[in-house]
Amino acid sequence: AQSVTQLDSQVPVFEEAPVELRCNYSSSVSVYLFWYVQYPNQGLQLLLKYLSGSTLVKGINGFEAEFNKSQTSFHLRKPSVHISDTAEYFCAVRDSGNTPLVFGKGTRLSVIA
Amino acid sequence: DADVTQTPRNRITKTGKRIMLECSQTKGHDRMYWYRQDPGLGLRLIYYSFDVKDINKGEISDGYSVSRQAQAKFSLSLESAIPNQTALYFCATSDSGQGFRDEQFFGPGTRLTVL
Numbered sequence: 130a131q132s133v134t135q136l137d138s139q140v141p142v143f144e145e146a147p148v149e150l151r152c153n154y155s156s157s158v159s160v161y162l163f164w165y166v167q168y169p170n171q172g173l174q175l176l177l178k179y180l181s182g183s184t185l186v187k188g189i190n191g192f193e194a195e196f197n198k199s200q201t202s203f204h205l206r207k208p209s210v211h212i213s214d215t216a217e218y219f220c221a222v223r224d225s226g227n228t229p230l231v232f233g234k235g236t237r238l239s240v241i242a
Numbered sequence: 243d244a245d246v247t248q249t250p251r252n253r254i255t256k257t258g259k260r261i262m263l264e265c266s267q268t269k270g271h272d273r274m275y276w277y278r279q280d281p282g283l284g285l286r287l288i289y290y291s292f293d294v295k296d297i298n299k300g301e302i303s304d305g306y307s308v309s310r311q312a313q314a315k316f317s318l319s320l321e322s323a324i325p326n327q328t329a330l331y332f333c334a335t336s337d338s339g340q341g342f343r344d345e346q347f348f349g350p351g352t353r354l355t356v357l
Binding site: 165 | 284287345346
């Protein structure tokens with residue numbers, strides 16, 4: 130079964146600084162990878178997803194992620210964060226179209242003014 | 243109006259009580275899911291349903307049951323609530339027609355406290 134490891138439970142960063150949130154998944158022949166964001170007191174919404182093709186995926190709000198098959202990673206990046214990016218971020222994986230998503234434990238991003 | 247709604251949004255109950263959490267969706271999706279979120283543990287899958295006649299256990303189904311009353315409705319029950327079921331519960335939906343591309347859409351969550 131697939132598993133996902135988010136290496137940092139909390140990441141504090143100053144406003145306008147770059148940020149990287151790390152995600153590693155267990156190896157599989159094919160995987161489909163997702164990043165979701167949860168703003169305070171809200172449900173989850175999709176930031177971006179990797180299904181196939183280009184390994185660099187661009188999402189909403191200026192976020193991007195790079196799929197690295199050899200490293201089994203899918204790290205999320207943003208070159209300059211805003212206060213409004215403060216949220217919890219979840220990496221998720223599936224290995225076929227007939228399995229639910231498996232989520233990581235989440236990374237809480239705190240942007241400091 | 244929200245595409246995925248959950249009722250109630252907040253519930254406080256006592257140990258041993260039976261509780262039902264309801265989820266409705268207007269997205270026309272055939273697949274529905276129940277997750278629970280605990281601090282530091284992320285989202286864990288409780289049950290999922292790929293259509294009205296299909297119910298599957300997830301990672302942590304013990305102590306829970308579900309009912310798929312219609313394509314648009316998926317209820318989660320706690321037959322006899324216990325304090326360690328205190329958590330934030332999310333319903334989600336997806337569309338099998340999208341195959342592996344399908345994105346899961348989440349409701350706003352139900353915060354359940356068991357005293």
